[in-house]
Amino acid sequence: MILSGSEIVMECLIREGVEVMFGYPGGAILPTYDAMTKYPQLRHILVRHEQGASHMADGYARATGKVGVAIATSGPGATNLVTGIATAMMDSSPIVCITGQVPRGAIGSDAFQECDITGITIPVTKHNYLVSDVRELPYIIKEAFHIARTGRPGPVLIDIPKDIQTEKIEFVYPEGEITLPGYNPPKHASEEQIADALELIKQAKKPVILAGHGITVSGASQELQELAERAGIPVTLTLLGKGAMPEGHPLTVGMMGMHGAAACNFAIQEADLLIALGMRFDDRVTGNLKTYSPNSKKIHVDIDPSEINKNVKVDVGIAGDVRTVLRQLLPSVPSKTHGEWIGKIRDWQEDGDERDILHADSQGKLLGAQVINDLWKFTGGDAITVSDVGQHQMLEAQYYPHKRPKSMLTSGGLGTMGFGFPAALGAKVGMPDEEVWAIVGDGGFQMTLCELATAKQENIKVNIAILNNAFLGMVRQWQEFFYEERYQATPMFNPDFVKLAEAYGIPAMRVTSREQIEESVEFARQHDGPVLIEYAIEKEEIVYPMVPAGADLHNMIRRPKPGEVQA
Amino acid sequence: MTQNGKQTLSALVENKPGVLNRVVSMLRRRNFNVDSLTVGRTANPFVSRMTIVVDQTRGSGKRIASNLFKLVNVIDVKVISDELHVSRDLALIKVRSDDAESRNALTLICERFPARIIDIGPAVAIVEITAQEDIVEAMIKELEPIGIVEMVRTGVVAMGRGVRIMEADDYRPAVEAIKEDSGSYQVYGV
Numbered sequence: 001m002i003l004s005g006s007e008i009v010m011e012c013l014i015r016e017g018v019e020v021m022f023g024y025p026g027g028a029i030l031p032t033y034d035a036m037t038k039y040p041q042l043r044h045i046l047v048r049h050e051q052g053a054s055h056m057a058d059g060y061a062r063a064t065g066k067v068g069v070a071i072a073t074s075g076p077g078a079t080n081l082v083t084g085i086a087t088a089m090m091d092s093s094p095i096v097c098i099t100g101q102v103p104r105g106a107i108g109s110d111a112f113q114e115c116d117i118t119g120i121t122i123p124v125t126k127h128n129y130l131v132s133d134v135r136e137l138p139y140i141i142k143e144a145f146h147i148a149r150t151g152r153p154g155p156v157l158i159d160i161p162k163d164i165q166t167e168k169i170e171f172v173y174p175e176g177e178i179t180l181p182g183y184n185p186p187k188h189a190s191e192e193q194i195a196d197a198l199e200l201i202k203q204a205k206k207p208v209i210l211a212g213h214g215i216t217v218s219g220a221s222q223e224l225q226e227l228a229e230r231a232g233i234p235v236t237l238t239l240l241g242k243g244a245m246p247e248g249h250p251l252t253v254g255m256m257g258m259h260g261a262a263a264c265n266f267a268i269q270e271a272d273l274l275i276a277l278g279m280r281f282d283d284r285v286t287g288n289l290k291t292y293s294p295n296s297k298k299i300h301v302d303i304d305p306s307e308i309n310k311n312v313k314v315d316v317g318i319a320g321d322v323r324t325v326l327r328q329l330l331p332s333v334p335s336k337t338h339g340e341w342i343g344k345i346r347d348w349q350e351d352g353d354e355r356d357i358l359h360a361d362s363q364g365k366l367l368g369a370q371v372i373n374d375l376w377k378f379t380g381g382d383a384i385t386v387s388d389v390g391q392h393q394m395l396e397a398q399y400y401p402h403k404r405p406k407s408m409l410t411s412g413g414l415g416t417m418g419f420g421f422p423a424a425l426g427a428k429v430g431m432p433d434e435e436v437w438a439i440v441g442d443g444g445f446q447m448t449l450c451e452l453a454t455a456k457q458e459n460i461k462v463n464i465a466i467l468n469n470a471f472l473g474m475v476r477q478w479q480e481f482f483y484e485e486r487y488q489a490t491p492m493f494n495p496d497f498v499k500l501a502e503a504y505g506i507p508a509m510r511v512t513s514r515e516q517i518e519e520s521v522e523f524a525r526q527h528d529g530p531v532l533i534e535y536a537i538e539k540e541e542i543v544y545p546m547v548p549a550g551a552d553l554h555n556m557i558r559r560p561k562p563g564e565v566q567a
Numbered sequence: 568m569t570q571n572g573k574q575t576l577s578a579l580v581e582n583k584p585g586v587l588n589r590v591v592s593m594l595r596r597r598n599f600n601v602d603s604l605t606v607g608r609t610a611n612p613f614v615s616r617m618t619i620v621v622d623q624t625r626g627s628g629k630r631i632a633s634n635l636f637k638l639v640n641v642i643d644v645k646v647i648s649d650e651l652h653v654s655r656d657l658a659l660i661k662v663r664s665d666d667a668e669s670r671n672a673l674t675l676i677c678e679r680f681p682a683r684i685i686d687i688g689p690a691v692a693i694v695e696i697t698a699q700e701d702i703v704e705a706m707i708k709e710l711e712p713i714g715i716v717e718m719v720r721t722g723v724v725a726m727g728r729g730v731r732i733m734e735a736d737d738y739r740p741a742v743e744a745i746k747e748d749s750g751s752y753q754v755y756g757v
């Protein structure tokens with residue numbers, strides 16, 4: 001079969017099981033867009049900004065576990081993808097980005113819309129390619145998908161010069177396994193490592209499991225639950241670990257870290273054994289490393305060998321796939337209960353900061369925490385929520401318990417404002433039968449709200465919940481705590497979001513009281529296209545508890561008790 | 568096995584454009600401190616070999632090795648300074664030689680080191696030394712009083728002793744087979 005480079009791209013994408021691409025055309029990628037006309041089975045979703053394309057591909061990947069695909073032209077098209085690529089890199093999300101490049105003969109000449117996108121993205125991709133010969137193309141695409149989805153997943157970029165897109169050759173697909181000599185992600189633990197880990201588990205009196213995104217990525221939720229139940233070990237979750245173990249399970253304590261549940265942070269600090277599974281001891285979960293969980297032995301399982309002993313020195317470090325390793329471990333895990341230890345954690349939970357506010361009289365104000373918790377209630381806790389970055393993100397993590405993996409998507413590692421809405425669109429495209437809510441702040445939403453047009457054009461049913469506090473809320477909170485309430489550049493003028501949505505032909509509603517929340521969920525469900533709901537929330541809400549950056553994990557700023565005067 | 572807080576790593580990498588850039592970019596991004604980095608061919612035309620000397624105050628050899636290993640184009644990595652090994656650094660040193668005293672001193676120093684004078688004129692001479700890094704350093708110290716005019720060094724190359732420990736003899740990228748079979752490559756009407 002004689003095919004052009006562009007047609008080869010399409011053939012290869014189909015063989016990788018791709019169903020949808022998120023992209024934006026331009027000169028250097030036009031041959032590939034033209035080839036799309038011959039492959040109608042590949043759905044293309046036209047975004048309004050390439051950052052949206054990489055976030056949508058990322059959201060699609062996180063919700064489905066499949067590789068998301070973004071496509072853009074050279075130069076500015078390619079650079080616009082970068083924020084989304086870096087976001088996917090930090091959260092180990094498998095996406096493949098295809099960019100057009102100026103023709104080979106023009107590379108290096110500062111040609112129109114030339115940009116060294118492979119150079120730019122070396123530090124933010126798992127791997128990237130500049131195609132230099134059309135014959136390489138099928139190999140490169142096959143390798144790219146393999147690299148993106150295996151091991152520790154991540155973004156891969158393929159830059160294709162325009163003349164390669166138009167060159168025609170006899171297409172031969174490289175069947176068979178890929179062999180990359182320098183790419184062998186670890187899988188199993190050694191027998192010795194398993195024995196060492198078991199010994200620590202047997203001896204432990206106050207063990208805690210720290211479950212991260214790796215549990216979701218490797219599909220190890222069941223194994224995690226089995227380990228926790230068999231050995232009676234309480235489970236704490238990272239932000240991206242939410243959903244790895246059902247919240248509401250008696251052994252799930254909650255989220256750890258900067259805005260984590262106090263009980264989790266106390267438990268970690270007092271533990272005599274930490275079992276870290278598919279997480280990487282980010283500074284947002286450890287606080288001050290010098291005082292972090294000082295009396296515990298530590299077991300760390302992660303697929304990325306460079307994560308072991310990176311931030312926290314561990315006693316047993318296992319580079320391997322967490323599901324495989326848990327399966328190796330489980331048959332010999334002793335049956336234990338740790339009643340006293342769990343009792344102590346329950347006592348800490350009783351004194352949680354989250355609980356009080358839900359039942360508090362908000363004196364007519366609409367509180368973000370209550371909005372999120374009511375959304376949880378009225379969606380039955382079954383929705384896929386995609387949050388942006390800020391206070392609403394932390395409130396989502398605190399007040400929307402999740403039951404299953406891949407139901408809570410958010411930008412954790414990079415903390416990318418503007419991620420939530422486009423990622424929610426990608427998630428909905430990948431999971432059309434799920435109810436998808438984008439939970440965003442008024443600040444972050446305005447970074448990528450141009451995708452309202454995409455949602456409308458493609459009729460992607462995402463419910464957008466804007467928690468509008470007319471502030472860059474999280475930054476305002478830091479200013480209140482650490483900069484003596486000097487609110488520099490955080491108050492926001494905002495458009496009328498309801499009218500804005502209506503301008504796009506998107507039904508919208510404004511909610512100003514708690515009583516309307518149930519109605520707003522019904523309103524959202526009435527329409528089969530995208531819906532926007534603005535929750536006009538209290539302006540100066542604070543997310544408690546909070547571990548100030550770099551502080552000891554147990555030194556949290558707690559919610560003042562009723563009647564207590566805030567210092 | 569480590570000398571003055573330094574560690575030596577050997578890496579086999581694919582001989583492809585941009586691989587050096589990837590390695591250097593990673594070292595910079597991770598804030599590792601590179602003392603020297605050399606790269607050259609191996610017996611296999613598709614594979615190059617790097618020797619990297621790093622200051623381990625900013626990351627242990629192991630950590631750097633595991634980060635190098637993550638790069639898809641890096642085939643194998645060893646922290647060579649953890650094992651028995653030999654290492655060599657080559658320096659060309661241009662020294663003042665404009666009087667009898669300097670020329671005599673130069674000759675005497677070269678006798679005591681694995682070094683030789685490879686060029687000499689009325690004003691300056693060039694000395695070549697190939698030796699372990701610390702020996703090169705020692706000789707430089709002795710040459711200083713004579714007057715060093717300029718100097719160039721290759722950076723360290725190193726190899727483990729005894730049975731070969733690093734090889735990628737038969738590695739050949741799959742696409743090469745197709746490229747060599749020129750019959751199958753025909754461009755049809757671009």
Ligand SMILES: Cc1ncc(C[n+]2csc(CCOP(=O)(O)OP(=O)(O)O)c2C)c(N)n1
Nearest residue numbers: 390391392415417441442443444472473474
């Ligand atoms: C792209 C980007 N720029 C800046 C920041 C820093 N930042 C973190 S949270 C935040 C405020 C977010 O405000 P908003 O979207 O209104 O959400 P809120 O905190 O009020 O819920 C800012 C500016 C960021 N995370 N990402």
